[in-house]
Amino acid sequence: MISLNTSINETPLLNLHSDIQQQGVMVVDDSSMHRYSAHLCLRTFGINQVYEAANGKLAIEQLAQLTQMPAVMLLDLEMPVMDGIEVLQQLAQLQHKPAVVLASSSDEVLISAVATMAEALGISLLGAFRKPVNPVDLADALNSYNTGGGPLTHFNRPIDTDAEQLKIALDRATIQVYYQPKIDLESMKIAGVEALARWKNQQGDWIPPSVFIPLAEEHGLIGDLTLSVLEQVLQDMNGWWEQGQYVPVAINLSAKSLAEFNLANEIIQRVIRQGIPANFLTFEITESALVMDLPSALATISRLRLKGFGISIDDYGTGFSSMQQLSRFPFSELKIDRSFIQGAPGRQYIRNILKSAIEMGQRLGITTVAEGVETEAELHLLKSLGCKQAQGFLLARPMPGRELMGWIEQELQPKQTICQKSLG
Structure with missing residues (x-):
């Protein structure tokens, strides 16, 4: 399961979540040699609690007997x-379940299909690799544990709204x-930010965008x-200026917004009133929004583009007619979905799709943006x-x-160092 050809004495950079340290990792593999090498590697990472199971049935039985669920299952x-x-499928039925790292000798297309299935089942997938797994890839996967956590994505009870x-x-x-910075991978400078709506109700609960939008x-x-x-x-941009x-900003537009007849006029008038040049604003539109009301979508997008605003196709690759959308709409940016970034460094199948999307943007002369970058390996590959x-x-x-x-004054330079190290 873990490559014995790579020296595990060269311990990768680790920033393990406390849950992994406290709850440990379970290795499920019918090969005693693979279990041993995985166990040894995990111990080298400083993970002392390592469980083993020789097949899936034994693993599920062992989970039922443990008083504390392992944080991760390899x-x-x-x-x-x-x-x-x-x-x-068994894990999906559990109220509390470990995050999963997949490792298999199967072909990459099958591994990718199983990875997609796992995520659809609601399982936190940290990585999916062909055997033998490189310790560096395993370290990156473990480092990504709970990176999507925090008050905006994890809820212990239903939110009433x-x-x-x-x-x-x-x-x-x-x-x-809220704003998430984007980094230019050539200059290593801030390229802009994406604007994200965040709502905390009167009871102090964060309402996820998947609910209120x-x-x-x-x-x-x-x-x-x-x-x-x-x-x-616009107010924040004026403050920054x-x-x-001079930080460009991307704003999401929903399908229903595109169908509103007067929306483009409202946007244009407000931006003019605040004195912000249109080329500093980009509107991100998902593929699904483009097929709901084609005439309205084309009218709104074309008017905004005519006035100088940027238009980005968001979550590129998740729809069923991406090529057709690129030919129909005047996009200035192509935003590649996280599903084509995660695991690409270790999966040739996904890497080929990612490469194709980037080359498509290059041929069309539009900017390609990768979202959801969580590991240095992903960053290196993208560059x-x-x-x-x-x-x-x-x-x-x-x-x-x-x-x-x-953040720009204090945190940008360390991030540039990460980029340069990853891309060097």
Whole structure:
């Protein structure tokens, strides 16, 4: 399971989450040699609690007997009695389950399919690799444990909200805008930020965008939400400009926003009123939004592009007609979905798709942006393939506008060092 050809004495840089240190890792593989090498590698990483199981059935039985669930399971796919796919299906039924790193001798297309299945089942997938796994890849996978955590993505109980509460929040301007920086992979400077709506209700609960954005769309509030975000962005941009930082901003537009007849006029007028040049703003639009109301989408996007705004196709590759969309719409940016970044350094199949997307952007003369970058290996690969920009937790988490200048002054240089080390 772990490459014995790579010296495990050359311990990769680790920043292990405390859960891994406290709860340990379970290795599930029918090969005693692979279990031994994985165990040895994990011990070298400083993980003292390592469980082993020779097949899936034994692993599930052992989990049922443990008083504390392992934080991570290193899982083989091809095993007797119960294979890795069945184990994933069993894990999905558990209230508390470990994150998973897949390792298999199967072909990359099959491993990729199983990885997609695992994520669809709600399992936290840290990586999916062909055997033998390089210790550096395993270290990167373990380092990514819980990187998507925090108050915005993890909830222990259902959040009760409705359209009336959302309307009140919009009227009182309590939905805040956070910004996630993007790094130019050629100059290593900040290329811009993505604006992200964040809502904390009166009870102090963070309401995820996956809840309040569909709610806004359903109840005719999405236009108000879009313009509220835009107003905050314009104010923040003026504040940054006063400090000498001319930072471009990307804003998400939903499918329902594109269908609103007067939205383009509202956006154009507000931007002119605030004195911000249009070319400093980009609107990100998902592929799914482009097929819901084609005439309206084309009208809104074309008008914004005509005025000088950037237009980005977001989550590129997750729709069913990406090539057709690129031919129809005047995009200036192609944003590659996280699903084509994760695991690409270790999977030729995914790497080929990623390379194709980047080359497509290059041929069309538009900027390619990789989102969701979490490891140095991913960053190195993106640079080697010619991707122009990157964003993700490795570089920066979303932050309030008032913190961005401090991040640029204090945190940007260390991030540039990470980039240069990864890309050197």
